[in-house]
Amino acid sequence: VFPRSSLMKEMKIHGHRLDVWPVYIPLVEADKLINIPVAKDHGLSTLTIGIKNWIGGVGGRRYALHQDIHQTIVDLAQFFKPTLTLIDATRILVSNGPSGGSASDVMVKDTLILSDDQVAADALGAGLFGIKAEDLGFIRLGERWGLGTSDLRQLNRKKVVL
16 A cells, blocks of 8 residues: 555654654554565665665655654654564675665575564664664664664574575
């Protein structure tokens, strides 16, 4: 379902940057939210992984969301509070994101990351790009505001190889 304006409702975000913003109603009414982003390069935020994917759940003046983008990303992640994040990193866009330019911008990783900690999922996803979690503003802020941890040693991790 395309998130058209008739499916948006002004909601109090209670963010550090975002106050009231139009939100896609089915996301607010859902009992559980499962965030399923595709991992990719992004020119402004460096990467789109789980936390940044929430920008797709809101409407309004989208250009304004890109001002102080890292805080905006965290405000939305704090509002939506997903039950699970499943990052699709089977093929990742490593350059020219978010839309890509050619097949050479894509790298096969054959990886899925599943977590109930959206910050940890993004921290692990960042590593697939050779980027340290602490080098991404939205991961640092997400951890600071209590959305999860980027310290992967604190997690009960399991690797499944098929």
